[in-house]
Amino acid sequence: MKSRHIKAQITSFCFILPALTVLALLLLYPVVTSVFYSFTSKHLIKADYEFVFFKNYIAVLTDPDFWTSFLTNIKWTITSLFFQIVVGFLAALAVDRIRKGKSFFRTILIIPWAFPSIVIALSWKWILNGVSGFLPNILVKMGIVDTVPQFLSSANLAFPVLVMINVWFGAPLIMVNVLSALQTVPRDQYEAAQVDGASPLQSFLHITLPHIRIVMGLLIVLRTIWIFNSFDMIYLITGGGPAGLTQTVPIYAYNVGWGLKMLGRSSAVTVLLLIFLLMVCMLYFRILNKWEKEA
Amino acid sequence: MGKKKLLRRGWFGTTISYIYLTLLAIIAAFPLVWILLSSVKSKAELAGDPTVFFPKHITFENFRIVFEQLNFGRNVGNSVLVALSTTLVAIAISALGAYGIVRFFPKFGRKLTRVLITTYMFPPILLAVPYSIIMGKFGLMNNRIGLVIVYMSFSVPYAIWLLVGFFQTVPIGIEEAARIDGANKLQVFYQVVLPIVAPGIVAVAIYTFINAWNEFLYSLILINSSEKATVAVALKSLEGQEVLDWGVMMAASAVVVIPSVIFFMLIQKKIAGGLAAGAVK
Structure with a gap:
C-alpha cells in the first residue's frame, strides 16, 4: 500500500518535472553563471579568462556613463509607466462606459500590443523620418512648425518621442487588464450608491478603486519590471543616441558586452540591474500583501 | 427594463468617451495603416509628397523585391x-506542468507562481550573456534548435501562468469518475481534461507563437548568418x-506584422x- 502511494506521488511529480527542468536550466542556471562571470575577465571571443574579484563591479560603479544610464532608465520607466497607466486607464473607463462599438474599439486599440519590436521601430522611424516622414511633413504643411522637425535625432525630442512610442505600445495592455478587472466590480453596488445620491466621482473612488487596486498593483509591478528591462525598442529606434541621451542600463550592458566585448563586466552590470529590480519588487510586494490582508 | 439600464449615464461623459x-483608435491603428499604404506605393510616390495618404497607383514591386531579391521567404520559413x-514543445x-500544479501540488503551486513572477524580473539582457556562452559551449551557436531551447525560457513560464487559470475551471468530479472507471492519471489528463480546456490551450499556443515570432534580442545574439x-x-x-x-522595408514589415x-x-x-487574473488567484 505504501509503495503504491509513493508510486502515485512519483507519477504526479512527473507532470511538473519538465517545467521545473526548464526553470532550473534556462533561468536559474544562467543567473548563477552570470553572477560567476561577473567576477571574471570573460571576453566575448577570447577563450581564457581569470578571476578578478570585484574589479568589474568597481569599474562599472565608478563609470559616470553607468550612472547616467541608470538615471535615464529611471526617468524612462517612471514617465512611460505614468502615461501608459493614464492613457490605458482612461481608455478602459471609456470602453466600459459606452454601449455601442465596445468590441470594435477594443479590437482596434490592442493592435500595438501585437507589434514585433522591430516593426514598431521601423514603422515609427518611417512615420517620423526627417526627410519623407508623414508626421514631420504634415506638421509643416499645417503651419505648426517652420522646418521639418528631427524627432529622433534632436537632443530635446528623442527621449520624449521614445516615451510616446512606448506609451503607444504599452497602454493597450493596461486598458485590457483594467477592463477585465472592472468586470469584477459588482454592478449593484453602483446602483446602491446612486440611490444614496453618490456622485460618479465618489462611486469611482469608493467602489471602483478599492475593487481593482490589487490587480492594478500587480500590473504596476509587472510593467515596472518590463519597462525597466526593455531593450529592443530603445536599441532599435535610437540605439541609445543621440549622444547617449536615451541609453538605459540594458543598452549600456549590451554595449559593454558586445561593443567592448567585455562579457564579464557586462555580467556585472546585469547582476546590479537584477539586484535593483529585486529591491523594487520587494517594496511593491510588501504594499500588495498589506492590501490583500485588508481586502 | 434591464438591470444595467438602472444606471444613469450622462450623455456628456459618453460623448467625451467616444x-x-x-x-486613440486612430493613433493605435495609424502605423499599421501607414505600413500597408507605403508598401504598395512606388519609389517616386514615397519620395514625392509624403503627406499624400492614398497611393495613386498600387504596385506590388516592393513585395517582389522582398521575396525575389532579398529572399525573405527563407527568413519567414x-x-x-x-x-x-x-509552441509545440x-x-x-x-500543459503538463500547469495541470500538475493545479491538481497535485496546489500549495507548492502557489509558491511556484511567485517564482514565475520572479523569472519575469530577469532582464533578458542578463540571460543573453550566459546563453551566448552556454550555446557556444554546446555547439548550438547559429543553430535554430538552440534558439528554440532558449525561447523556452520565456514561453514556458508565461504559458504555465495562463494555463493554470484554465485548468482551475475543470471540475474535479469529472476526473474522479474517470479514475473510478480505471483510467490512470495520464489517461485522465489526455482523454478527459485536455478536451475541456482545448480552447484555452489553443489561445495560449497562439500567444506563444506570436511571442516567438516577434522575438528579437536572443535571435540577434545567437544567430549570425542571414541564411538562418x-x-x-x-x-x-x-x-x-x-x-x-x-x-521595401514597409513591404517586409507588412509580411511580419500582419500574422x-x-x-x-x-x-x-x-x-x-488572464495575466493579472492568473496571478491574483
Whole structure:
C-alpha cells in the first residue's frame, strides 16, 4: 500500500518535472553563471579568462556613463509607466462606459500590443523620418512648425518621442487588464450608491478603486519590471543616441558586452540591474500583501 | 427594463468617451495603416509628397523585391519553424506542468507562481550573456534548435501562468469518475481534461507563437548568418543597407506584422486579463 502511494506521488511529480527542468536550466542556471562571470575577465571571443574579484563591479560603479544610464532608465520607466497607466486607464473607463462599438474599439486599440519590436521601430522611424516622414511633413504643411522637425535625432525630442512610442505600445495592455478587472466590480453596488445620491466621482473612488487596486498593483509591478528591462525598442529606434541621451542600463550592458566585448563586466552590470529590480519588487510586494490582508 | 439600464449615464461623459476612443483608435491603428499604404506605393510616390495618404497607383514591386531579391521567404520559413517548434514543445511542457500544479501540488503551486513572477524580473539582457556562452559551449551557436531551447525560457513560464487559470475551471468530479472507471492519471489528463480546456490551450499556443515570432534580442545574439536569421533580425539587417528603401522595408514589415495582428485579434478575448487574473488567484 505504501509503495503504491509513493508510486502515485512519483507519477504526479512527473507532470511538473519538465517545467521545473526548464526553470532550473534556462533561468536559474544562467543567473548563477552570470553572477560567476561577473567576477571574471570573460571576453566575448577570447577563450581564457581569470578571476578578478570585484574589479568589474568597481569599474562599472565608478563609470559616470553607468550612472547616467541608470538615471535615464529611471526617468524612462517612471514617465512611460505614468502615461501608459493614464492613457490605458482612461481608455478602459471609456470602453466600459459606452454601449455601442465596445468590441470594435477594443479590437482596434490592442493592435500595438501585437507589434514585433522591430516593426514598431521601423514603422515609427518611417512615420517620423526627417526627410519623407508623414508626421514631420504634415506638421509643416499645417503651419505648426517652420522646418521639418528631427524627432529622433534632436537632443530635446528623442527621449520624449521614445516615451510616446512606448506609451503607444504599452497602454493597450493596461486598458485590457483594467477592463477585465472592472468586470469584477459588482454592478449593484453602483446602483446602491446612486440611490444614496453618490456622485460618479465618489462611486469611482469608493467602489471602483478599492475593487481593482490589487490587480492594478500587480500590473504596476509587472510593467515596472518590463519597462525597466526593455531593450529592443530603445536599441532599435535610437540605439541609445543621440549622444547617449536615451541609453538605459540594458543598452549600456549590451554595449559593454558586445561593443567592448567585455562579457564579464557586462555580467556585472546585469547582476546590479537584477539586484535593483529585486529591491523594487520587494517594496511593491510588501504594499500588495498589506492590501490583500485588508481586502 | 434591464438591470444595467438602472444606471444613469450622462450623455456628456459618453460623448467625451467616444471622442477619446476615436482619437486613440486612430493613433493605435495609424502605423499599421501607414505600413500597408507605403508598401504598395512606388519609389517616386514615397519620395514625392509624403503627406499624400492614398497611393495613386498600387504596385506590388516592393513585395517582389522582398521575396525575389532579398529572399525573405527563407527568413519567414526560419521564423515559422522556430516559432512552431517553440509552441509545440512549450505547450506540451506547460500543459503538463500547469495541470500538475493545479491538481497535485496546489500549495507548492502557489509558491511556484511567485517564482514565475520572479523569472519575469530577469532582464533578458542578463540571460543573453550566459546563453551566448552556454550555446557556444554546446555547439548550438547559429543553430535554430538552440534558439528554440532558449525561447523556452520565456514561453514556458508565461504559458504555465495562463494555463493554470484554465485548468482551475475543470471540475474535479469529472476526473474522479474517470479514475473510478480505471483510467490512470495520464489517461485522465489526455482523454478527459485536455478536451475541456482545448480552447484555452489553443489561445495560449497562439500567444506563444506570436511571442516567438516577434522575438528579437536572443535571435540577434545567437544567430549570425542571414541564411538562418529569423524575420525580426532579417528586417533589422535591411535597415543596415546603404540606400534605405522604405517601400521595401514597409513591404517586409507588412509580411511580419500582419500574422501577429490577425492572430492576436482572434485570441485577445481569451488572453486578455488572464495575466493579472492568473496571478491574483
